[in-house]
Amino acid sequence: MTSPREEPLDSDAPRQEPGRLRAGVVRTDITPTDLTGLHPLPGTFSGVHDPLFLRALYLTDGETEVALVSLDLIEAGDITPVRERVERQLGIPTDHIVITATHTHNAPRIADVSPGALAHAGGPESFAYTEVVYDRIVAALHEARSSARPARFGIGTGTADVNINREEYVDGRWTLGQNPAGPSDKTVWVLKFESLDGDPIALLVNYAVHSTVVLGTGEVSGDLAGAACRYLEGSYDGDVVALWTVGALGDQDPRVTIGVPFGVAPTERQKGRAYAAMEAQGLIVGAEALRVADGIGELTHAVRIGAGQRTVPCPVKAGQDVMETMKQELVDSVPLRLALVKLNEVALAGVSGEVVTDIYRRLRHASPLARTLLISIANDRIGYLPDDARFDRPVHSVNGCPIARGYAEDAIVDGVVGLISEHLRAAR
Structure with a gap:
């Protein structure tokens, strides 16, 4: 017997010649309707500046299926329950599913904190929102799989000087700041997926930076990552879904942030400057990703996953x-x-x-x-x-x-x- 939240196992997996790529993608709004208790850091959200999205990419080569999901959230904890649910309902193996967060700090967190981990545990409101996101992950992957079509993919790289090492030694102690001499990977990776006729399907972007440009505004936002994805999707008139994944960001901040200490209420002028900086830095990474995507000349339909x-x-x-x-x-x-x-x-x-x-x-x-x-x-x-x-x-x-x-x-x-x-x- 299935639980009330579940449907029977989906047996309509696409059939195809082995070694030929099929891809399906879906973008779904996950902006919470009630912001109460959802701020993962001390404080509360006062409103929504720009919406949050779930972006799901389904791929198969006729033998192996995989799912990649990017969430406009600060973090997703132990996401095992929803991966197991996807396996039960869709048949995609749990260990073929990767779910990640864009790490925008102006968004909720979901899921449990693993034993021993260092993360902000959520309250009842967070767990209720988690179930909403779980439902939408399953629905999005079902839709992405059902709409999958023959595809080809290619890969390219560029560079963007938006991130900077943030481990700075000041006045005899280490602090979060800006360290231009510290290690920093500027690579913008782009995986491009399109139909066999050349119609765009998805772009998967990978870049190493915290989305903390507008941290402190108190408003829900996809931050830098969200701005980059909006630019990319708008550049294709909404015909492509751009999935943002974070690279080695553990020591990387954006070059320009709101510049107000956390916990201090910013002025409207400071908030305006922060959102302008968010859009500008998102544009820089997004424009470089677009340049790279347009320059990928070798795409292949023959894929082994x-x-x-x-x-x-x-x-x-x-x-x-x-x-x-x-x-x-x-x-x-x-x-x-x-x-x-x-x-x-x-x-x-x-x-x-x-x-x-x-x-x-x-x-x-x-x-x-x-x-x-x-x-x-x-x-x-x-x-x-x-x-x-x-x-x-x-x-x-x-x-x-x-x-x-x-x-x-x-x-x-x-x-x-x-x-x-x-x-x-x-x-x-």
């Missing part, structure tokens, strides 16, 4: 100097979740936390596939994930890391490389 996930239990480290609203459960280990979606020689590697730049640099060097993208906050958000060397200084990413030194970096690099290698061996 691989997917898999693994969970690595890591020893817990207590958070230091974190917000009082972060209540870390006292357990021995915290689950680090890794995910892989492979499209031919392109690897999308998901990690369940905010990965810093140096870990991604090591992963790219170690990966057997040159085109390896990292997606932070994938299927969970347990906290910051700094490289081992960073533990020598009390920076924000170390203080907010729930994993003991010597574990996260190796677990991410070795785990992702292991997943990729397994699929490469199976393909031979």
Whole structure:
């Protein structure tokens, strides 16, 4: 018997010749109608500046199905329940589903906090909203799958100088600021999906930056990521859906923010400047993504998809100097979740936390596939994930890391490389 919230298993999966790509995409509004109790940080939302969306991409090669979902939210915690629900109702395997958040800080969070993780736990209103988002994820993937059509895809890269390292040493201490000399990955990755007739279907964009331009306005907003997606979708007259995924953003902020201390009410002039900065920086990344997409000349219909996930239990480290609203459960280990979606020689590697730049640099060097993208906050958000060397200084990413030194970096690099290698061996 199915629960009242569920439909019977969908048996209408598209049938096709193996090795031929089909793609379907859906964009759904997830702006909450009642903002009460939904602010993940201390405070309340006073209104909505721009809407929040769920964007779902379904892909199949005739044998393997995968689903990629991007949510205009600050974070999604342990998203296992909805992935299991998708498997029950649609038949897409749980470990073939990657759900991520754009990490806009002017939006709610959803789902439970994993034991040992450092995240802002939600109240009753947050869990009620979680169920709303879960329903829309399932419905969106059902629609994306039903509308999937023969497609081809290509990949390209550009650069955008919108992000900047935020670990700054000032007056004898480490703080959140701007460090132009610190590591920063400026790469804009773009995966382009179109029909065999050349009609646009979807763009998947990957860039490493916090969407915190308008943090402090107190208004719901998709922030920088939302502005970039609006620009891209508008550039195609609404005929394309742009999915934003965050790269190694753990030590990256936007260059221009509202500039008002958190908890201090901004003036209307300051808010106006912040939203102008949001649109401008979203335009810069969006315009570069559009330039890259228009320049992708080689697209292929012949695609082999691989997917898999693994969970690595890591020893817990207590958070230091974190917000009082972060209540870390006292357990021995915290689950680090890794995910892989492979499209031919392109690897999308998901990690369940905010990965810093140096870990991604090591992963790219170690990966057997040159085109390896990292997606932070994938299927969970347990906290910051700094490289081992960073533990020598009390920076924000170390203080907010729930994993003991010597574990996260190796677990991410070795785990992702292991997943990729397994699929490469199976393909031979």
